Amino acid sequence: xxxxxxxxxxxxxxxxxxxxxSIVPPVHHLIRFKKSQLSDKARPPKxxxxxxxxxxxxTRHDRLRQHYNDTLASDLLLLNYTHNETTVEGARRKPRxxxxxxxxxxxxxxxxxxxxxxxxxxxxxxxxxxxxxxxSINCFAKPAIENRDLAITAKVMLQHITGMKPRDVxxxxxxPMFHLRPGMPVGAKVxxxxxxxxxxxxxxxxxxxxxxxxxxxxxxxxxxxxxxIGLKLTKHDITLFPELENSLELWPETFDIDLIVHTSAQTDxxxxxLLSGLGFPVSSEIRK
Numbered sequence: 001x002x003x004x005x006x007x008x009x010x011x012x013x014x015x016x017x018x019x020x021x022s023i024v025p026p027v028h029h030l031i032r033f034k035k036s037q038l039s040d041k042a043r044p045p046k047x048x049x050x051x052x053x054x055x056x057x058x059t060r061h062d063r064l065r066q067h068y069n070d071t072l073a074s075d076l077l078l079l080n081y082t083h084n085e086t087t088v089e090g091a092r093r094k095p096r097x098x099x100x101x102x103x104x105x106x107x108x109x110x111x112x113x114x115x116x117x118x119x120x121x122x123x124x125x126x127x128x129x130x131x132x133x134x135x136s137i138n139c140f141a142k143p144a145i146e147n148r149d150l151a152i153t154a155k156v157m158l159q160h161i162t163g164m165k166p167r168d169v170x171x172x173x174x175x176p177m178f179h180l181r182p183g184m185p186v187g188a189k190v191x192x193x194x195x196x197x198x199x200x201x202x203x204x205x206x207x208x209x210x211x212x213x214x215x216x217x218x219x220x221x222x223x224x225x226x227x228x229i230g231l232k233l234t235k236h237d238i239t240l241f242p243e244l245e246n247s248l249e250l251w252p253e254t255f256d257i258d259l260i261v262h263t264s265a266q267t268d269x270x271x272x273x274l275l276s277g278l279g280f281p282v283s284s285e286i287r288k
Contacts, residue, residue, distance in 0.1 A: 064198035064278065072277045073129050080124045080270055090118035091225075118225045121266045130227065130265035130274045135197050137162065138258045140169070140187040145178060151185035154255050158190050160243040162200055166190035187255075205279030208233075208240045217281040223268025229261045229275060 046053040093108040111117065122128060139158055144151040151168070158166040169187040171180050180186075192200055209215055214234050222229055235254040239245060244254070265271035276282040 062195055062198050064202055068131065068278075072274075073131075075277065076129050076270070076274060077124065077126060079273060080130075082124065085123040087123065088121040090120045091115055092117045116225050119266065128264070128266070130263050130270045132197060132201070132274070132278075133262045133264055134191050134193045135200065136189070136191050136260040136262065137166075138169070138187070138189045138260075139166075139255050140258075141255045142186075143253065144186050145180055145184065148185060150253060151187060153252055155188040157238065157244070157251070157254060158188050158257070161203075161238070161241045162190055162192050163196045164190050164192050201278060203241065207242060208237060209281065211240050212237045217283045218272060218275060220272070220283040223271060225268060227263045227265030227268060227271040229263070229268070229271050231259050231261075233257050233259065 044051045046055070048054060091111055093111060095108045096103045096106045098104050137158060139154045141150050141154040144154065155166050155168065158164075166188040167190065168185050169189055171182055171184045171186050173180065174182055212233075213236070215231075215237060218229060218231055222231070224230075234256050238254045238257065239248055244251065261271075261275065263271045263274055265274060272282050
């Protein structure tokens with residue numbers, strides 16, 4: 001008599017005269033599926049929750065962006081608008097007029113002393129309202145020349161307060177008297193945009209700057225002529241960030257950082273007005 005085995009653990013064990021118990025999970029009849037669903041065309045898009053590649057993007061509201069869109073943008077347009085405004089040409093090197101054949105190949109006229117090239121100032125409309133573009137943060141760790149491990153400390157410090165992965169900064173000059181060689185790590189730098197930039201600005205204006213004893217305000221003369229504002233935070237100001245404040249004993253040292261706030265403003269005055277609306281303390285001594 002021939003025994004016919006069935007692909008089922010419960011029935012096959014009964015035919016063999018054994019106990020109907022199996023420790024192997026019955027993987028051969030779990031889920032029925034169509035092979036056509038496994039093709040790339042039938043896969044759900046990554047924006048669907050059922051997709052294996054789904055990544056949540058918006059998990060909370062950006063309060064800084066909401067404040068800018070609801071209140072600050074309209075106020076900036078009202079403050080900066082000028083009726084019947086025309087385009088003002090910026091400072092740049094101008095070619096010489098071809099008065100004679102010899103002036104065709106002459107170099108362009110240099111700018112006056114202590115003058116940097118600036119962009120043209122166009123009429124203010126709802127399409128060119130000043131807004132934040134990005135923030136560049138640079139950290140130079142001078143003690144890292146003697147102890148290279150402190151360059152790692154500076155890099156981790158920037159990563160903690162910004163939430164972004166910074167890049168290493170290496171020396172480019174050779175100064176034997178200071179034990180400095182090209183290629184030595186001497187700090188870190190990072191650029192933040194989007195939600196990480198909004199979170200950093202909120203933390204800086206609400207928790208760090210109000211408690212700082214060294215930072216007073218942004219000078220009314222601050223700016224590079226193209227709408228970019230720079231400021232500096234000391235190593236004591238860095239300890240006021242909530243990411244470092246509760247674990248200072250774990251950090252061997254903190255370092256000064258230099259911030260450059262890049263905006264789309266056409267003048268420094270508009271950039272300072274924007275930062276004032278975002279919560280930065282700005283001096284009343286205004287320079288155009």
